[in-house]
Amino acid sequence: MPDAPVILADEPGSFPHGVLSARHPALIRAVRDAFPYGPDRRHALEALLTSATEGVIEPLGTEDDVRWAQWGAREYLGRSWFEVPFLWSESYFYRHLLQAVGYFGPGPWQGIDPFRPFKLAELDSVETDEELAALDRLAGEPADARARALLHGSLWGNRADLGFRLSAPDASTAASGLVADDSDVLWSLLPCDTVCLVADNAGRELIPDLLLLDHLLTRRRVRRALLHVKAYPYYISDATTADVVDAVRRLTAAQGEAAAAGERLWTALAEGRLEVRAHPFSCAPLPYADMPDDLRAQFAEADLTILKGDLNYRRLVGDRLHPPTTPFADTTAYFPGPVAALRTLKSDVIVGLTAATEESLVAAEGRRWRTSGTHALIQVGP
Numbered sequence: 001m002p003d004a005p006v007i008l009a010d011e012p013g014s015f016p017h018g019v020l021s022a023r024h025p026a027l028i029r030a031v032r033d034a035f036p037y038g039p040d041r042r043h044a045l046e047a048l049l050t051s052a053t054e055g056v057i058e059p060l061g062t063e064d065d066v067r068w069a070q071w072g073a074r075e076y077l078g079r080s081w082f083e084v085p086f087l088w089s090e091s092y093f094y095r096h097l098l099q100a101v102g103y104f105g106p107g108p109w110q111g112i113d114p115f116r117p118f119k120l121a122e123l124d125s126v127e128t129d130e131e132l133a134a135l136d137r138l139a140g141e142p143a144d145a146r147a148r149a150l151l152h153g154s155l156w157g158n159r160a161d162l163g164f165r166l167s168a169p170d171a172s173t174a175a176s177g178l179v180a181d182d183s184d185v186l187w188s189l190l191p192c193d194t195v196c197l198v199a200d201n202a203g204r205e206l207i208p209d210l211l212l213l214d215h216l217l218t219r220r221r222v223r224r225a226l227l228h229v230k231a232y233p234y235y236i237s238d239a240t241t242a243d244v245v246d247a248v249r250r251l252t253a254a255q256g257e258a259a260a261a262g263e264r265l266w267t268a269l270a271e272g273r274l275e276v277r278a279h280p281f282s283c284a285p286l287p288y289a290d291m292p293d294d295l296r297a298q299f300a301e302a303d304l305t306i307l308k309g310d311l312n313y314r315r316l317v318g319d320r321l322h323p324p325t326t327p328f329a330d331t332t333a334y335f336p337g338p339v340a341a342l343r344t345l346k347s348d349v350i351v352g353l354t355a356a357t358e359e360s361l362v363a364a365e366g367r368r369w370r371t372s373g374t375h376a377l378i379q380v381g382p
């Protein structure tokens with residue numbers, strides 16, 4: 001449904017309004033408190049706090065303004081953050097946040113990921129220890145059962161999103177079932193030559209993503225894997241190349257099966273059977289339907305592309321209020337090859353449900369199922 005309404009954040013009480021009015025200020029404060037930034041950076045963060053909640057969208061004042069103009073800024077500068085497409089304003093907020101902390105330099109804070117302390121804390125957590133230890137128990141299972149467990153590990157790892165947890169203190173609420181499950185179609189596409197996984201969050205999501213890729217490579221379900229990460233820090237916990245390195249190191253430093261997987265992943269990276277890519281469009285405020293030709297060609301190289309997470313889903317099907325029964329294949333027909341979405345539901349966008357599933361979710365939860373992170377889906381198209 002390309003004509004379904006684009007999601008804005010202008011309605012108080014709505015999910016997107018809450019992200020801009022509560023999550024973003026909380027994030028600015030968390031970043032400010034996580035680093036001994038000097039007065040200049042603190043002042044810039046305060047200014048962003050005011051702008052993002054009460055002000056209008058302003059240029060960056062750097063050469064990156066040219067790229068953002070091509071990505072839509074021409075149309076949105078001078079307008080309230082709440083009145084432009086939610087996907088756009090969120091993305092631009094993160095770009096401004098990097099500006100405020102001096103990430104793009106020049107200066108002493110150049111290249112310092114403002115979200116790194118949160119990512120590292122997660123890698124060091126007891127939960128990560130437990131998840132890695134569970135791999136030893138999985139080792140005795142038949143290959144099929146192991147594969148399915150690893151797929152589900154990667155899927156539910158998407159709940160480990162720091163942005164989500166900033167505004168959802170009850171995020172540990174037990175997970176429920178899948179609202180759509182095309183996993184049989186996904187498995188039917190394997191074995192194949194090249195799988196591409198478009199990563200989402202670092203830490204407790206990236207580790208199971210890597211374990212899934214390790215399994216596919218080791219069991220010869222794929223010959224090579226392409227791992228797309230963000231070109232720079234984004235949406236708090238989104239994975240960059242540095243986060244891939246941290247995750248693989250975390251695995252190699254563990255015990256048992258986790259350490260063995262870490263060693264294999266290290267070797268696969270060194271041999272090019274696992275290749276990390278970071279395209280600038282990974283941080284664009286636009287749907288994948290607008291992807292540039294060179295990225296389209298990269299996805300076309302793959303026999304299967306797996307997109308992880310909520311934001312990638314919004315970008316894949318379009319950040320719009322689609323009727324939930326819109327076929328997933330209709331919204332992804334433009335994608336240059338078979339594409340799978342693995343996502344926990346953390347925003348209003350949803351397609352590909354049966355009428356009965358939508359009805360029972362609404363009857364049980366009103367609108368909450370769309371954003372609570374307790375439901376998940378595996379959808380495959382086109």
Ligand SMILES: O=P(O)(O)OC[C@@]1(O)O[C@H](CO)[C@@H](O)[C@@H]1O
Pocket residue numbers: 019023090158161163164200201235308309310311312314346347
């Ligand atoms: O892409 P992810 O990490 O699964 O989720 C990102 C997210 O938490 O951020 C956005 C709101 O800020 C929503 O798309 C979603 O709730």
